Amino acid sequence: MCTVCGCSSGPKIGGKAHAHSHAHAHDHGDLTHARTHEHSHSHAHDHAHGDHDHNHSHGADHDHHHYGQGAAGVSVPGMSQSRLIQIETDILARNNSYAASNRRVLAALQAFAVNLVSSPGSGKTTLLCKTIEALGDQPLAVIEGDQQTSHDAERIRATGARAVQVNTGKGCHLDGHMVGHAMDDLHLAPQSLLFIENVGNLVCPAAFDLGEDAKVAILSVTEGEDKPLKYPDMFTVAKLAILNKTDLAPHCDADLDAYEANLRRINPDITVLRVSARTGEGLAAWLEWLRAGLRVKARS
């Protein structure tokens, strides 16, 4: 269990430390607003795992409340000082509101954003560099998510594209808030492509909406045909799967049809493209998929 992910050590965006109280409301609809956020961090909780009181209550048989006995939502008689507050709020409501704000900015710009998700080492950054080169003068920008280092943003910038690195620290995923700040820094041009390269992780990023138009799962042919079955959540939420490094398939006995069958078993709606970023095989179909996405945004 990763007990530290997402907590206390705040993310760095473009090298600037960002610590947040999570208590401020802000609106990424204002594209000129940026760079000078003042935040205080209110989650300075200590992690003394091991010597703290582990106080679990599993519901029915503890000394205070006995919900299980009655209809849901009915307070227990004799506990008149207590009251029940109905909440019905999504735990990720705050993330989702940041994502919605990002989505409004992208819609106003008619920009098409993809959230690239995969295991570490699937070839996301190489694919992105080749994609940027092939797209020529198409306006685009990149948000690079990694726990540490700005290596990937530097690789992207070497192609001439604009890139912001977000270091999540201990965090295992990008969230809507981080992406909003990074978008502020990027000053996207109208009808841009925005590539958000998430932290290499096939689990956590599935749950966090960033405001993107599509999640694109990248899977390299060396990872095993059953990977979609092992990590179904990510492949369920992805619109497109790129089966990357197809040039290696003959060397590692990879069965590309089995990869596709397993992807479709998890997600019957998923589009699958076979690509080798190294040789350029299949790249044209991926570029066309991106351009089709841009056209849809331009019409809406």
Added chain:
Amino acid sequence: MHEMSLAEGIRQIIDAQAAAHGFERVTTLRLEIGRFAGVEKPALEFALDVVLRGSSAEGAGIEMIDLPGRALCYDCGETVEIADRLDPCPLCGSGKIMPQGGDEMRIKDMEVI
């Protein structure tokens, strides 16, 4: 894996509710977690134990209510309940099913004093 972030989201909601309703303490917190939500319940419980310290919900009883996984079968067209993500359609046996629910992560309600 992201249970610590979820726990922080829960604390934000509780803090906002405390400010709005002016209660002293949360005694019981009830969460609804879908079967396909990707939440490891013991991990979330551990994270809440840490994150809720110093809040009005420190020490509160945590009840987690499982919500079933639902999926649409692309072959028979029915919405079915499935226990496991990789289960076939219980009606027609097809493997072409798409989750339609069960990814919920909600605070349902809480009892306060």
